[in-house]
Amino acid sequence: MNGTGILKGLGVTLKHFIQTYVDDIRYGGRKYLGMENFEVRQGLKAQGAFTVQYPDEKIAVPERFRFVPFLVVNEDDHPDAPGKDWCTSCGICAKVCPPQCIWIVRSEDPVTKRPVPEPEAFFIDIDICMNCGYCAEFCPFDAIKMDHDYELADFDRTGTHIHDKPKLSKPYEYYYNIAPTTAAEEAQARGGWEHPDVIKAKKKSGEPVMEQPWFMLRAEDPEARARAEAERAAKAAAAAESTVSEADIAAERQARRAEALARHRAWAAKKN
Amino acid sequence: MTDQAIMPVPTEALDTQGAIDWLKDKYPEAVQDDTRQGYGGVVVDRSQLTKIAHAIRDDLGYDYLSSATAVDYLGISDHIEMVYHAYRTAGGPPLVFKAQTPRENAEIPSVVSVWPGADFQEREAYDLFGIQFSGHPNLKRILLWEGFDGHPMRKDWQEAYYEEEHKPFESRWPKGWVRRAEELNVFGKNVRYPADLDLSRLTDVSEDSLYKGMGLGVDVQEIVQEGEHIKTDRLIVNMGPHHPSTHGVFRMIAELDGETIEALEPVMGYLHRNHEKIGERNAWLMNIPFTDRLDYISSMGNNMGYVQAVEKLLAQGARYTPPTYRAEVIRVLMVELTRIVNHLWAIGFLLNDLGAFFTPALYAIAEREKVLDFFEATAGSRMMCNYMRFQGVAKDLPERIHSTAVTVNDKVRDYNTMEFLTELINERLPRSIDELDHFLTESEIIKTRAMGVGILPPEMAIAYSAAGPLLRASNVPYDVRRAEPYSIYPELDFDVCVRPNGDVYDRYLIRLDEMRESVRILKQVLQRLEATHGEDIFSGNKAIYMPRVPVGESYGRVENPKGELGFYCVSEGDPKGPQNPWRYHVRAPSFINLTPLGVMCKGHKVADVVVILGSIDIVLGETDR
Amino acid sequence: MSTLDLRELHDTEFPVPADMQNNVAITSLSKIYNWSRRSSLWPMLFGLACCAIEMIATAASRYDFSRFGMEVMRGSPRQSDLMIVSGTVTKKMVVPIVRLYNQMPEPKYVMAMGACASGGGPFKEGYNVVSGIDQYVPVDVYVPGCPPTPQALMYGLISLQKKFDGESLANLDDVPWYGVGPSDAVPIPVLGPDIIDPRQAELIRQQAMLAAQGLPFGRRELPAVAVPQPAVAPVEEKPAIAAASTETAEEIDPEKAARLAKREAALARKRAAKAAAEGNEG
Ligand code: SF4
Numbered sequence A: 001m002n003g004t005g006i007l008k009g010l011g012v013t014l015k016h017f018i019q020t021y022v023d024d025i026r027y028g029g030r031k032y033l034g035m036e037n038f039e040v041r042q043g044l045k046a047q048g049a050f051t052v053q054y055p056d057e058k059i060a061v062p063e064r065f066r067f068v069p070f071l072v073v074n075e076d077d078h079p080d081a082p083g084k085d086w087c088t089s090c091g092i093c094a095k096v097c098p099p100q101c102i103w104i105v106r107s108e109d110p111v112t113k114r115p116v117p118e119p120e121a122f123f124i125d126i127d128i129c130m131n132c133g134y135c136a137e138f139c140p141f142d143a144i145k146m147d148h149d150y151e152l153a154d155f156d157r158t159g160t161h162i163h164d165k166p167k168l169s170k171p172y173e174y175y176y177n178i179a180p181t182t183a184a185e186e187a188q189a190r191g192g193w194e195h196p197d198v199i200k201a202k203k204k205s206g207e208p209v210m211e212q213p214w215f216m217l218r219a220e221d222p223e224a225r226a227r228a229e230a231e232r233a234a235k236a237a238a239a240a241e242s243t244v245s246e247a248d249i250a251a252e253r254q255a256r257r258a259e260a261l262a263r264h265r266a267w268a269a270k271k272n
Numbered sequence B: 001m002t003d004q005a006i007m008p009v010p011t012e013a014l015d016t017q018g019a020i021d022w023l024k025d026k027y028p029e030a031v032q033d034d035t036r037q038g039y040g041g042v043v044v045d046r047s048q049l050t051k052i053a054h055a056i057r058d059d060l061g062y063d064y065l066s067s068a069t070a071v072d073y074l075g076i077s078d079h080i081e082m083v084y085h086a087y088r089t090a091g092g093p094p095l096v097f098k099a100q101t102p103r104e105n106a107e108i109p110s111v112v113s114v115w116p117g118a119d120f121q122e123r124e125a126y127d128l129f130g131i132q133f134s135g136h137p138n139l140k141r142i143l144l145w146e147g148f149d150g151h152p153m154r155k156d157w158q159e160a161y162y163e164e165e166h167k168p169f170e171s172r173w174p175k176g177w178v179r180r181a182e183e184l185n186v187f188g189k190n191v192r193y194p195a196d197l198d199l200s201r202l203t204d205v206s207e208d209s210l211y212k213g214m215g216l217g218v219d220v221q222e223i224v225q226e227g228e229h230i231k232t233d234r235l236i237v238n239m240g241p242h243h244p245s246t247h248g249v250f251r252m253i254a255e256l257d258g259e260t261i262e263a264l265e266p267v268m269g270y271l272h273r274n275h276e277k278i279g280e281r282n283a284w285l286m287n288i289p290f291t292d293r294l295d296y297i298s299s300m301g302n303n304m305g306y307v308q309a310v311e312k313l314l315a316q317g318a319r320y321t322p323p324t325y326r327a328e329v330i331r332v333l334m335v336e337l338t339r340i341v342n343h344l345w346a347i348g349f350l351l352n353d354l355g356a357f358f359t360p361a362l363y364a365i366a367e368r369e370k371v372l373d374f375f376e377a378t379a380g381s382r383m384m385c386n387y388m389r390f391q392g393v394a395k396d397l398p399e400r401i402h403s404t405a406v407t408v409n410d411k412v413r414d415y416n417t418m419e420f421l422t423e424l425i426n427e428r429l430p431r432s433i434d435e436l437d438h439f440l441t442e443s444e445i446i447k448t449r450a451m452g453v454g455i456l457p458p459e460m461a462i463a464y465s466a467a468g469p470l471l472r473a474s475n476v477p478y479d480v481r482r483a484e485p486y487s488i489y490p491e492l493d494f495d496v497c498v499r500p501n502g503d504v505y506d507r508y509l510i511r512l513d514e515m516r517e518s519v520r521i522l523k524q525v526l527q528r529l530e531a532t533h534g535e536d537i538f539s540g541n542k543a544i545y546m547p548r549v550p551v552g553e554s555y556g557r558v559e560n561p562k563g564e565l566g567f568y569c570v571s572e573g574d575p576k577g578p579q580n581p582w583r584y585h586v587r588a589p590s591f592i593n594l595t596p597l598g599v600m601c602k603g604h605k606v607a608d609v610v611v612i613l614g615s616i617d618i619v620l621g622e623t624d625r
Numbered sequence C: 001m002s003t004l005d006l007r008e009l010h011d012t013e014f015p016v017p018a019d020m021q022n023n024v025a026i027t028s029l030s031k032i033y034n035w036s037r038r039s040s041l042w043p044m045l046f047g048l049a050c051c052a053i054e055m056i057a058t059a060a061s062r063y064d065f066s067r068f069g070m071e072v073m074r075g076s077p078r079q080s081d082l083m084i085v086s087g088t089v090t091k092k093m094v095v096p097i098v099r100l101y102n103q104m105p106e107p108k109y110v111m112a113m114g115a116c117a118s119g120g121g122p123f124k125e126g127y128n129v130v131s132g133i134d135q136y137v138p139v140d141v142y143v144p145g146c147p148p149t150p151q152a153l154m155y156g157l158i159s160l161q162k163k164f165d166g167e168s169l170a171n172l173d174d175v176p177w178y179g180v181g182p183s184d185a186v187p188i189p190v191l192g193p194d195i196i197d198p199r200q201a202e203l204i205r206q207q208a209m210l211a212a213q214g215l216p217f218g219r220r221e222l223p224a225v226a227v228p229q230p231a232v233a234p235v236e237e238k239p240a241i242a243a244a245s246t247e248t249a250e251e252i253d254p255e256k257a258a259r260l261a262k263r264e265a266a267l268a269r270k271r272a273a274k275a276a277a278e279g280n281e282g
């Protein structure tokens, strides 16, 4: 009979319509409360409306989620090397990056002119980055990782959309928090929770490697923290005692930078 | 020549080598083996190309021209070459033949008279390589605009932002002071003008030439009087590129007689992102995420096509190990899920075009979200999966689909992956496919609008190189998964769906059928997934980011949801030099499936055009590349 | 244009201190005005590339931006307030985009969704790709990502709403369509041998002259070394001609300056007329 097909179709829409209310009743008004309900609502058992009430609730992104990359650095109170970059400026990420949006300036020793395994500057143009994750995948030092923070919208791009090193650097603790399983797998592959070079050095010298990432140790063991603090204070005092003052260090850094710039200029001139 | 004419026509289908021998016997002075290292097929003298093409189609039975593309061998042998891949619809490997022309005044006879499906592909080669195709009925630019300076795919043509011939660029490391490319250009834009540019004599001819191609001036509105019929105006209507029903930035120019389409010409290039030019600057690995952005609804399928093409090349070298079994299983899992996602999307938006504004599309997208959740958890991104690698996949499936809270108000979910998949495949997807079926198939409105509209007869579908659901809805049971099997498809049990009528309704139905077949495949894949749990997903050294690809050519093709997706790759690098594709060509189903659009629309009403277009199911990222 | 002069709103009987004069009556009016605008923002149904798919996903039932009053996606630019540039802008496509933008009635906003629309994206180096839609039309919000997930896009939309909230009727620069009428149309680019922005015609001519003399042209000579923070620091030593380049240096954008000057002039005229009227009365 003519029209039955349409009626059948309308039946489906009606079912969807009713389901919304059945679903509301099923939750007894607590549909938008509690993690449990959220999990069901956003999963395969979902029926009826399954809208995410952004920004009041957000779907947390899964571990492997890729947005723009960031650089892993040690925590500020890390006992061995506070705030140290994991990146050794080996350049692999810049080479493998498909749209070539990573710029790295390798540090040089001011005296010997030998490269120092540490980036002097690190830029990622997020207006080019395609969030592909190659940099994170191929970095041999687990130093660059894909961030989960997608809330980056802003009103101007000229000044903000090239992420530089301070903006890119995030502590290891942050990385562990966004991707605990992956971090653990990687730590296992490295043979410890520290930077691969540190692990290598420690293994060589027979020092024990950290059993856990530093921020966990510190949380578990307040003594360790105190010890680290004290050590750092002592170091700082020693530094203060020595003749090198803050200003001197700053001046030296300035000189180094000027020198690097000059070198770069020469290099660029030669290239042209 | 007379003795050639009496050569017997082969009675039964010859295999590829047999076909080549037969060709060489018949045209001894015009057909040579392609003896370059890593190459196959024959090189045909261009002056006899059309004749030989006829023989290939009629005598040897290669009735389906899959791909026709050009390669510029500047600095290697300094000629331009057209490469044709012809297949038999009965299945089997391709016959590859090539025609060479000098770079200056490049000219090759057109094969459109043999395979009309070469139409757009030859126009593309003309546009990007500047080859003149003598005998082509409508040779004009297709992706760029009329008046563009030069032919950009030639190796000596450089972009405004040209930096170096190959990636990685030197300026990135170790002295990588960041520079936006705009800053280096006086205009602050991605532009480059020829030295003899004269603004005062500049006219924008891009539009006029489009309309002229229809055989008409721009403002034609001549009144036609036809006996006792009502007076109708003949007029030209432009649709797109900004039009809600053109699935992106697609444009059509139609010549109407009253409400009836007399002629219709697709106009494209509004999303021409220079995929191939960038692909030739890229290293091999870098192209995988770029393929995501071809058919951005089914990125996994694109990954698969590309890695297979490159694996074929890699396999010619030493130290290559094929992907492990589990990797293949995961690949098929991903590809088939993608197929379902794509068809859901296609059906939803076909209904949109039919006027069922958004309700079916919303239902379809709702199901898509579930699959995307799985993709996001496994590959890291909802759409741009970048998941497959040469010799394997990027990562194994995670144990749990699991998230952690980062931003405020984040809510966490945690499911077991295998349970999630099992439920998705066994319950959720079949249910929603059935629901769509209930919802739409019987509807009288859809039947009236879709039945008998946009008919593409089987012979025409083959001649026009249509692929995928478009071809199979026209009663041609051709599916690359069966015709030239790859991955683990030979051991999987599924049918190639066909529908007899070749109209819009059949194209809708065949998508439902294919989704059901995909579910069937997925169920078999699930068992294999469980059986191979914990096995390797990668063979070889995963840390290699600049794989050495042996010299040669390869054509890898897969059955993508939208049709046959092919990648033609040429590797020419010396083993110590940069490792980049010399040629990287995408045989895009969305692009080639549009060739018969004009024919299909002829005689229908304007409102049917969007429906016919919707039933082809194009994605502009792939059409324009 | 409008007969309502906003400044009259704070000519109340009560003496208002001079430094508060622009604020008292208008703040609450602005609030209502902004609230109604931000809650009925109609985007244009307009997709360019991959990002458009995520935009549709955002409009669909799971993320559903109709919760913000944006459910009506209009196919016609004349009915929409917001253009979401969702995807790669090619040179061929930028011509229609500028046309569409010109056809939108004010107040109009532009959102650059994704890396491509913001700054060229992964395809930036391509010969047919525009490196950022902001080279042709002004952009209000940039949403990075490739593609931005629906949640990222929604964050961008909320940011745009915040931008509305920051606007005040007291400041005619925020609401120019009340002050001096619609802003000027953006000149439509021409497809020549490469895309030609009419605003750069002079510069192009100069470069063509250089080329005719056989001098190097087309590339900008930069100081051999980059400034350590080029991300923020604009190029200091610009060649003289670069002043005409509108993009890299916002401050000296002549087109914008011209528009500002025009607006200033119109305001001055208005003020003069008002003063004259008051003079007559008094
Ligand atoms: S690959 Fe890793 S270590 Fe090497 S430069 Fe990049 S971030 Fe640094």
Ligand code: SF4
Residues within 6 Å of the ligand: A069, A093, A096, A097, A098, A099, A100, A101, A102, A124, A128, A129, A130, A131, A132, A133, A134, A135, A136
């Ligand atoms: S995610 Fe991809 S595009 Fe972005 S910086 Fe890393 S390698 Fe480059």
Ligand code: SF4
Residues within 6 Å of the ligand: A130, B293, C049, C050, C051, C052, C086, C087, C088, C113, C114, C115, C116, C117, C121, C122, C145, C146, C147, C148
């Ligand atoms: S930003 Fe990425 S996802 Fe968006 S259009 Fe560009 S390439 Fe596609």
